[in-house]
Amino acid sequence: MKLTSVSKSLRKLRIPAVLFRRLAVAALPLLLLLALATGCSLFERGGSSAISHKIDQEEDVISSNGGVISNLDKLDSFMERGSGSQRIVQYTIEGDPIFIETRYEGGRLELSYDTTEDAFGPREVKTYSCDKLVRTEEKHQLKYSLKGCGEDMGDGDLLTVDFDLGRQDKFEFILKYGFNHRNEINTVNQNLVKDMLDGTVIEISDYGLPVEDRQSIYRKLVLSNYLGEKQLSTSCNLKPYQSYDLTVLINSAERHYAWSECDTGRDGKVMTEAAEYIIGLVEAGDSFLQLPAATGSVK
Structure with a gap:
């Protein structure tokens, strides 16, 4: 105007x-x-962005280098609703943010790309229209692809999550869980420990986790954004209570997490779900099923 x-x-x-x-x-x-x-301007905006550059750590889908993607569930919810908007912040290799505002308008998907903070990009804001956003999972990748975008933009992948374990030099983990961490799944020392709930434990040495289970666990951890910063709590007002202690060794890095079943925060719920997924896979395996049933009880 x-x-x-x-x-x-x-x-x-x-x-x-x-x-x-x-x-x-x-x-x-x-x-x-x-x-x-x-929302119209009396004067030219001089190329300034129409999208806020204030990053919301709780609501924005944030994709950083190194496989760190937070709040991916927000994008899934946006697609399921088929209404409203969702912002995505993608960091370049140099660490500059690119802001993508996605919204449903009249049955179509509108996308505004803001590259004004990308030092090596065109530094502009452009808006495109697409038919839809499609979520597909392949063997080692999860893709969010744009369809029916026209010649100006063309179809392509909006976001890609890679969880190919074969591309990692090292992936091991130690998960201690249960009452007083008496259960343990340890791929570093290759041992499995079961709490018999009577003050004793049974241990399996030379425990090997099947390759397909390792891949499945790695996928779960990636989708849980295990490399991101987590706000976790070990406190609990229950007696007794279950707690978790997870150490992940990925390539040359090591990450450690500790929390209790009472942690009902966003990160606590995500990490509990990931831990229970690992426990479920291991306890359904032949090695664990060959162990005797616990003879004691929780006190």
């Missing part, structure tokens, strides 16, 4: 010059209010 278009309309009414100037001056405050209310 430009001031010049309003001026031309007033001149077509053949209003005397003095009165025209008075009307223009009087109308300017109203035009400013209308611009604020409708």
Whole structure:
């Protein structure tokens, strides 16, 4: 919206010059209010972004280098709703953020790409329209692909999550769980420990986790954003209570997490789900099933 278009309309009414100037001056405050209310600008924006650059760690889907992707479930919920909007922040290799605003408009998917903070990009904001966003999972990848975007943009992948364990030099973990961490799954030392709930434990040495289970566990951890910062709590007002202690060794890095069943925060729930997934896989395996049933009880 430009001031010049309003001026031309007033001149077509053949209003005397003095009165025209008075009307223009009087109308300017109203035009400013209308611009604020409708989101249009009286003047050119000079290439500035229409998308907020304030990153919301809780609501934005944030994709960083190194496989760290947070709040991926927000994108899934957006697709399921088929309405509203969802923002994605993708960091470049150099660490610059690219902001992508996705929203449903009239049955179509509108995307605004803001690269104004990308030092090596075009530094502009462009909007495209696509038919839909499709989620597909292949053997070692999860893809969110754009379809029916037209010639200006073309179809392509909006976001890709890679969980191919074969691309990692090292992946091991130690999970201690249960009451007082007496159960343990340890792929580093290759042993499995079961709490008999009577003050004793049974241990399996030379325990080997099947390759397909290792791949499945790695996928679960990646989708749980295990490399991201976690807010976890080990406190619990239950007696007794179950707790978890997880150490992941990935390539040359090591990450450690500790929390209790009482941690019902967002990160606590995600990590509990990941831990129980690992436990479920191991306890359904032949090695664990060959162990005798626990003879004691929880006290």
